[in-house]
Amino acid sequence: MPDYVALARAAGCEAAVLEWLAANEEIAAGLPDLRAADWPRRRRAARELADVLATRFTLPGPAGCVVTEHRVPVRSGEVTVLRYHPPGDDRPRPAHLSVHGGGFIGGDVHEVINDRLLRRRAVDSGFDIFDIDYRLAPEHPFPAGLEDCVDVLGWLAASAAELGIDAGRLGVGGASAGGNLAALAAVHLRDAGGPPLDHQVLEVPAASLYLDRDGSFREHGVLADFGDFAEIRAAYLGADPAPGPAAPAEVRDLAGLPPALVLTAECDPLRDCGEAYAARLAAAGVPVETWRAPRQVHGSAGITATSPIAREWQDRVSGFLRARRTAATVH
Template sequence: MPLDPLLRSLRDERSRSGVPPLYTLTVEQARAADLAAVRATAARPRPLHEVTDRRFRGPAGDLPVRVYRPRAGRPLPVLLHYFGGGWTLGGIDTSDALCRDLAVAADCLVVTVGYRLAPEHPFPAAVHDCYAALRWVVENAAELGADPSRLAVGGDSAGGNLAAAVTLLARDLPLTAQLLVYPNTDQLADDGSLREHTDPWLFNHRSVAWYRGHYLPPHLDAAHPLASPLRAPDLSGLPPALVLTAEYDPLRDQGEAYAARLAAAGVPTELVRHRGMAHGFFTMTGVLPAARAANARAAAFLRDRFAAAARPGKSA
């Protein structure tokens, strides 16, 4: 179907205003522009029962985390959310509105980590930071008021890539679910959606290459499973997944290929392609009804998985 009219109007406004694509900017310029763009299209941050900023000891030093609590009940299930931004942009603040919404809609704690960014900290720094955050939640569950038997990981774009990678590292943990929103799953992809999406005013194949160039050191084998989860030899035993893709997205085919691989490995998997949507739409809840609907679907998936994992007689 055609690009969603509201999304097209945003795309056309970028074209008229002459805002340069992020991949034409320096990293510092792109980070500032990305934060402004996210804030312009996100919903107004909703108040919660409690939002706290913490720090924990990561693999190479202290890292920030933000914990979102929708209500006073303890313990609550937990979503570890990893923000998007091509492993190069973004931060805790760029996902703030989204994390607040998911905390309320999924009735869970949401914990997001300020993992190290490339190019200053290339692969695999972000993967290990995200995994360390998951371990920190498990080890400090009582203090956080978290239920360590109901843990999910999720993220959008690069965050989806990191969530998928974390599940490969955390096979010893009984993860409840993984929420992968238009994830990057194959650094070596050369598929139809990557080739066909060239619009300079939308996320395109040049964007993908720009981020990859910052994230992956030149000497690295891009097929490494923690960089390209689609190329992992074994996906069996991973947590149930919801994979959301967008029709006008260069990452569409690799996200859908990953969903197919998960299902073939016996992982309960739901795949939803959002027609008329482009990469990045999921966080645009302030301007796109389709984004709000996608968020609601993601929250329903998490609620269902948390309910299925609840221990008999346990209440929150």
Template sequence: MAYTYDPELSPVVAMLPVLDISDIAAARAQMLQMRELRPAFAPSPSLEISKRFIPGPPGDPDVEVCVIRPNDEQHGRPGMLWIHGGGFVLGDVDGDLETAAGIAVGAGAVVVSVEYRLAPEHPFPAPVEDCYAALRWTAEHADELGIDLNRLAVGGLSAGGGLAAAVALLARDRGGPSLCFQLLDIPEVDDRLSTPSMKQFTDTPLWNLPNAILSWEAYLGPDRDGDTSPYAAPARATDLRGLPPAYVVTCEFDPLRDEGIEYGQRLMQAGVPTELHHYPGTFHGSSGAAAGTAISDRMVTDRTDAIRRAFAR
């Protein structure tokens, strides 16, 4: 069907390759090829970037994290656990490094980006437990990392936004670490696939109903019994009280649009301070795919400003 994209985005849409995760190995190879065609990311000289392995969930392998922090000696900075997107089956820290580094520079924060295990090789709960283990490690090593524990947040994009919402639920229900903020950027939070936007957008760029179906099938695994955990699909949570303040982003021509809006509304109804930003004319991931356009720059600026405000509370 025809979509009325922002005028600056229409030429970008015409050039985007079709993403099809019915063959996950091929889709992963395609993403790597697309990355190689882009200019290499050059991080700001003001940042120190290092990788290390940390203890994973009990009984599971260690988890790699990438620590991004300003290279001065200042302590007591805000901290954020950042979770990349990819429909639970694609993506990695390196492919999302520009976003994580941008948050570190823009908010003056220490960012810990987590290399969680991917489905279908590692279905739920492996990915979210990896992310929660990374949050616990970040809190336990806050002094070493120069993080103020009163300003610790979690955030993510797409599937990473869904995982961030799930980590916030886990942190509440397991008694910590305490979070001051959750950034849910175009989050994937509902496995029921029943919203109007999900049903309507079957051929939108980068993400659509066919990919969403395959994504949840891979993430929930072959033993899915229909009783989905809220830590897998946060929209299933019946009680959102006591969660940290939230910033939720949705795009007009994104199958995830309505579930993001509904989750933001439910957070508000539960008494959680929530800022919901919807961007007309945009599509799933357009802020990255069409970087440099006016609407994409505004989305990134709005996100950075929201993070700064959260850390200033």
């Protein structure tokens, strides 16, 4: 097994990142199911690892944020959506759908890190933030998770009056695999004629499913410990891949998409594909803000308890949302 800490130190990563990686290695050593062939066992082990790390490295979210659970109808049946509602009675609120990461095969809305980060973002931005528990591969290969995201965005728009949110100030965002799904959901809604989105936030997005073509993957791929990415890609696409783009990089026309914030990490194998997608958005006339977090790796944006750079990352997301709220109000 690679010495992740030594490799990250050689890459110039922040001291807080080195501490987080060391803890990750130590905890993962006691979780053999992280490489289990059985996907539910693998997910349970990954959830345990993520929750232990978040409890130690992620600042708790504000207690004043109210969290409620919804069962939302989608074309496949129902999915769980958590709502993070900040204090205050101002209605209607702008709304943002958050799509968690996990390599398309893992992650869920109840992870400690999601709760802590989304509570903070809701309070700092003044948005109602909704977190979707979309279907996962390989049991539900592409485009199942994407369909869930598109359907929940449609539900938010259609139920805006009942929910007390503003359908004209609705956006989407996600990290890693969630960034892939968020970007594609924006494309699908554009092509379907709505509901129109106000913004998209793409954090270390998996903008491509063929990362081995990127210099950042060759340089930093070992730091992410994705496992066998070819296995993950095969699990996500399934034995008989559905037609249509499975990654933002495969979308030919990006014109008319909502304003975007694209955040990448310096030592992340996904860096190049995310930045290439941001450049294509800008070339298509989409307003884009970008930031490459220095000395960070994939996933370290959540270590807000120990890293000032991770805290800046979260502040940039909340600040972008606040700016969208103000712009929409003025408009």
